Amino acid sequence: MKDIIVDEFQATVQDSLIRHRSILDIMTKLSESNSRINRAVAKAVTNHGCIKINAQKQQIPDDASLDNITEFLSYQIEGKLCDNCREVLEEEIGNNLYYLAALCNALDLNLFDIILEQKEKIETLGKFSML
Template identity: 55%
Template sequence: MKDFLCDNFQNSVEEVLIRHKSILDILTKLQESSAKINRAVIKSVTSCGCIKINASNHEVPDDINYEDIKEYLNNHLQGELCEVCREKIIEEMGKNLFYITALANNLDINLYEVILEEHKKIEALGKFSLY
């Protein structure tokens, strides 16, 4: 059974997408929306300062089990997003999801099937999916 929320969202995108119907428009808007997500995260660091990035090499011992590597890795973030930055990033992620969905619609691909297939890969490969 297909997921109602995904199908409903996909149908809504199909109904409201008028101006950027061309595959070329969708691809460029998708790329633009990705850049805006990056910009919003960076502004959270550089303008607001609610989060900080402290990046360095991951120090992973040579003799460690593969399952234990995760304990030595981190996301390089310190702090938490303030409400303003969180809302902006959510807004930009929503636009990105809109254009991903528009691309799926244009290519006659069901978004739920994409999610389901990716979930199956993750479940089958688990930690070995190497994402």
């Protein structure tokens, strides 16, 4: 069922993409949407103040193992997104997914297959997958 949703999404993007059909347009719109996500997170901190970033060096004990390392790591975010910031971020992430699907269409790639392959790689390699 989930594969149908992703495939339908990708097909819908294919049918709706007219204005930015060039691969260069798609690439730059995808890049722009990444920037807009970053900007929306920054605005949640600086304008709304609903979240705070408390970035510092992650403190990991020397005897920590990969099995328990997540106990010592955090996203370094305090607070929760307000409804407005959540709505903006959901829209920006949706736009990003739209242009990601458009890129897949332009290059004849199947987004669901990519997601599935990545999931299987993560499951196989576990915590070693993104070191």
